[in-house]
Amino acid sequence: MAEQDERCRILVMASGNGSNFQALIDGVASGSIPNSRITRLVVNRAKAYATTRAEKAGIPWEYFNLISNGFLAKGEKDEAKTAEARKKYDAALADKILALEERPQLIVLAGWMWVFSAEFLRPLEEVGILVINLHPALPGQFDGAHAIERAYEDLKAGKITHTGIMVHYVIQEVDRGEPILTQEIGWDGEELDALEAKIHAHEHELIVKASAKVVGEILERGKK
Template identity: 50%
Template structure:
């Protein structure tokens, strides 16, 4: 008599948002495709708001579908920036939910999520996390590494770091998942600090995504949504 084989749970589905070089995307790709995978998940789609982002090439090389979604056409179609942002965010959410991801990873994504964009993801049970190259509560927003570097030169801080955090409406203020400190070195050039921080990011983006997925799946199981 034939016996049934228990089905293997499908790997969590990741959608990655990028704006640039995509080195953190590459870290995620490598982690999900290694043998065995150090990040047991599947990257299903990559969205970039920059057409020339090299991360799109990285995704294509890994046979990951991509979408280019830029704000400029929406500015041309609407009389004010608020209306343009609203329309842009609505389409971004549609593009994301169309792919049915379990989690969205912002890996160098230079666009702030509005509440209108976040709420549909929350309602759909989609987790969203972000990599930010600064410690919690320090240097929120853009150019965090350069701002930390200048603050060190002025003697205001002795170190910086990176964090992976849950995304909320307040920029870079969501609950941290991973926090790693990075020591600053007297006489070091900004480019050298950036390189050292990027090396830490490439490790922790994988660790943070893994931890966030475990939490998301536990919460879904507890809520009976698996």
């Protein structure tokens, strides 16, 4: 048990296929992310294939959703009610994580389609849990959703010559947290689908490298 206690506990959040989650699983298994283990997966979409990956790897997972878990009525259009429901969902998810027997030291958002509010981030920050996110754009470019599509349009228009990816710390301002690692990706005139595939191929490597970097810092901090 002593060896387990010394390894960094990672909780992963994903919304879809989970290919970046798989890269993290493989990174931990191979030692590319050393001295760590993935303790849990959380998904917010019922059909997320990431859960199948978790089961194959023997990692516990949980589905927690805004509507299915009763925070918001299906079809609700009122903006104020939606905003309040999102805050309650965020607070409940933070409470759920803080109550885990194996409380994580690091949360990695690996294709997590949801923007967190302070109701989620603040309680975790108070106990020193770090949250990092993979975003398919360079710092300060194409924040938020559809980043690859927006970059593609600017590449075609000649406004930019390359795009990129980053892993960054999560703060309230969307995709504005301090970058951990970045990587430029050139454009060779390929169509959107090919550009997406190229970007995703690089993402897997970057999320592993960035997670390893942060894990090292967490464990080093724990020795002091």
